[in-house]
Amino acid sequence: MLIRRLAVLLAVSLAASSAQAARCGGDFNSFISSFSAEAQQAGISPSVVSSALGGVSVDPGVLAFDRRQRYTFTKTFEQYVSTRVGSGRINGGRAMLQRHAALLSRIEQQYGVPRQILVAIWGLETDFGKGDMGKLPVIRTLATLAHDCRRSDLFQGELLAALKIVQRGDLPLRDLIGAYAGEIGQTQFLPSSYIKYGVDFDGDGRVDLRHSVPDVLASTANLLHTNGFKMGGSYEEGSENFEAMREWNHAVIYRKTIAYFADRLIGR
Incomplete structure (x- = not known):
């Protein structure tokens, strides 16, 4: 369910570090290059980083959905x-x-x-x-949200977790498909929960x-x-x-x- 945990993500994002917030926005390719270096420092292999993030682009549909998503229930x-x-x-x-x-x-x-x-x-x-x-490539979805300045620190963490899923061999990139916040699978785990x-x-x-x-x-x-x-x-x-x-x-x-x-x- 798409609303699941998005309210939590929004709340936690208020605590975003200034260092990470300063890196969001701007040129997307520069952002990906910087993130790729950090991912390798965190233990992700160069081959996984290259195959997952090489040629990745912004998904305007993800941003549009994120802007209109409601984070609270309006029904009884x-x-x-x-x-x-x-x-x-x-x-x-x-x-x-x-x-x-x-x-x-x-x-x-x-x-x-x-x-x-x-x-x-x-x-x-x-x-x-x-x-x-969900039908969206998880890496592209999370890279889009990580680059966006609203919750950059949170989604950088989710993007790193998604790369760990690939590196561990749990799912190949072709099967790393999910919903609008990167939720994966039959009970819609965020990548960080997948790993944890x-x-x-x-x-x-x-x-x-x-x-x-x-x-x-x-x-x-x-x-x-x-x-x-x-x-x-x-x-x-x-x-x-x-x-x-x-x-x-x-x-x-x-x-x-x-x-x-x-x-x-x-x-x-």
Whole structure:
């Protein structure tokens, strides 16, 4: 979901360092040259930097979307949930609970996050991987936003994380496709979260959040577990688990929608 975490990015960007802010704007190619040198100093190989950033250009569509994006919910919970959680999505989620029952059981045992929460997030973000995961080259999107002066420091960090995804071998450049803020995969991880919380749960040696359902669901569980989510506790508004979901989305309405959807999936 595109609004996810953008409010957080906007808030944190107010703390941008003057050194980084001074480098934003101006000639885009000069900016990329400077960033490329910094990326190599941070351990990204010259070949990855060259293949990812060579010939990259500004995406005006990303800038236009960023300018018009709203960072707060304008609907009530009732209005919002009615557009996101209908009978079709509930039935689809219940089918996913059955299809992936053994996998979800393993994830519950390892991370202590109930299966209905994971499937609810999966459904809301990309309709269980069948919906829109974004169609934009992540490197171009993040380079555009990193060059823009509004949140340059934040998106430079995300751009560096995206290069790390390529360097680790998790996704090739051709598969590094995402949404308007660089979100990637079936549960829409920002690159920094991909690096921090990504789990190779299918054991193939890489974290693939676009194609591997085990990696997607386990990584989502790892994010919640790492931020304090505990099995068996309430996840309704006001609970510790509800607070733990802030790392997923700061918006109360969105977290209430996750909780509502999760309850409907198990017949509550």
